[in-house]
Amino acid sequence: MNSPLHQDETRRFARAQLRGEMLDWLLAGTRGERFLDDIFVAFCRRLREAGIPVARGTIHLRTHHPLWLGTRILWRTGLEAAALQNFEYGIVETDQFKLSPAAEIFNGAERVRKRLEEPAQPATDYGIYRDLRAEGLTDYVAWPLHYTLGKSHIVTFSADRPGGFAPDDLDLLASLLPALSVVTEVRHKNRLTRLLLDTYVGPHASEMILNGATRRGSGVTVEAAIMVIDLRGFTEISELWPRDDVIALLNDYFDAISLPIERHGGEILKFMGDGLLAIFHLDTPAACTAAQSAALEARAAMRALNAARAERGQPRLGYGIGVxxxxxxxxxxxxxxxxxxTIIGPAVNVAARLESLTKVLDVSVLFSGAFAARSSDGHQLVPLGTFPLRGVGDPLEVLAFPDDAEAGA
Incomplete structure (x- = not known):
């Protein structure tokens, strides 16, 4: 006899079995999966296939990216992969955030639930609820996703079944959160490690370090185009200007010269006070051409920056680039x-000496003859002659952009 009591027992057994299967999969079945977003997509799909009406899920993570405060990972029915969206610093000060379930979670709420089929309450009918109703969703729940050392992020689920989530659906989801936290925290911290290394040492060096190049003296010999850039008169500026003005100046300057390097595939190895060291790996066939284009665009960016500074009544910034x-x-x-x-070797020393020579020759960018011979656009450079360089045996052929000597920086 299929009585209501028997049906309840059957349902509880099925939920317990599903919980065990999901926990086994989370803690053992995801060991080979590297990416958090792929795990979350599979997590939501497994729940839906098992009869839990999850039609949309999100994880909101705070990151340590220099440009972004955090990232949202979104899955919904019909998506093959997660959709990622970054959020800028300052979003927590906006009404979009303050009038949201995320703000409630960050202010200490252990759960936020909204039955989307019920009449809207103006005071708490956040914009996200209106968006979810427009998608045809019927229920919404958000929880803090607790990580170690008191760190918390957010996970949300939305239902599309009439009536929304049943009580045992919510109990099941809540019971899986500790395991989901453990599994996602590992991937999140792995990603943060890579992100921080990319930010501070660059993507190529980051990859080598993560692959085990962590002992003194470990490294490889590579062929590369080397770029050394330095700001003129920075010592005087730093002594006479207020600290915040100096920092703002450096940020503007580094934006002008760094963005072209990154855009053309170069790797910035370090900022050295007011200087920069970058390389273009020659395992990319057009690396020298890319470095030449980056130098040309950096010069144009510095001209634009100096024009803007002149309009504000500020002195121009002198600089030199050696390649x-x-x-x-x-x-x-x-x-x-x-x-x-970092990188060391005679080729680096030559790039540094070329940068110093720009001041003597009153040009902004100098290239070695060896570089010009390797660049497909090297024929566009103008020879300036041969010059002795300190610490370099023979005088070196030096070239510049055609208009550089006349136009300056």
């Missing part, structure tokens, strides 16, 4: 316990 090509040692140098991932 060379050759073999460099690319790896770890330093003390036993404090390392710097």
């Amino acid at each position: 060379n090509v050759g073999a460099v040692m690319y790896g770890n140098i330093g003390s036993r316990s404090r390392l710097d991932f």
Whole structure:
């Protein structure tokens, strides 16, 4: 006899079995999966296939990205992969955030539930609820996703079944959150590690470090175009200007010269006070041409920056760029316990000497003859002659952009 009591027992058994299967999958079945968003998509799909009416799910994570405060990972029915959206710093000060379930969670709520089929309450009918109703969703629930050391993020689920989530649906989801937290935190921290390394040492060096190049002296010899850039008169500026003005100046300057390098595939290895060291790996066939284009665009960006500074009554910024090509040692140098991932070698020294020579020749960018011979656009450069460089044996052929000597920086 299929009595209501028997039906309840059957349902509880099925939920317990599903919970066990989901926990087994989360803790054991995801070991080979690298990406958090792929795990979350599979998590939502498994729940839906098992009869839980999850039609949309999100995870909101705070990151340590220099441009973004956080990221939202979104899955909904019909999506093959998660959709990612970054959020800028300052969003927590906006009404969009303050009038949202996310604000309630960050202010200490352990759960936010909204039955979307019920009449809207103007005081708490957040914009996200109106958007979800427009998608035909019937229920919404959000929980904090607790990580270690008191860190919390947010996970949400929305239903599309009339009546929304049943009480045992919510109990099941809540019971899976601790395991979901453990599994996603590992991937999130892995991603943060890579992000921080990319931010501070660049993507190529980051990859080598994560692959085990962490001992002093470890590294490889690579062929690269090397770019050294330096700001003129920075010592005087830093001594006379207020600190905040100096920092703002440096940020504007580094934006002008860095963005072209990154846009053309270069890797910025380090900022050295008011200087910069970057390379273009020659395993990319057009690396020298890319470096030449980056130098040209950096010069244009500095001209635009100086024009803007002149309109504000500020002095122009002088600078020099030296570009060379050759073999460099690319790896770890330093003390036993404090390392710097950088490049060294005669080719680097030549690039640095070329940068210094820009001041003597009153041009903004200088290239070595060796570089010009490797660049497909090297014929567009104008020879300036041969010059002795300190620490370099023979005088070096030096070239510049055709209009550089006349136009300056």
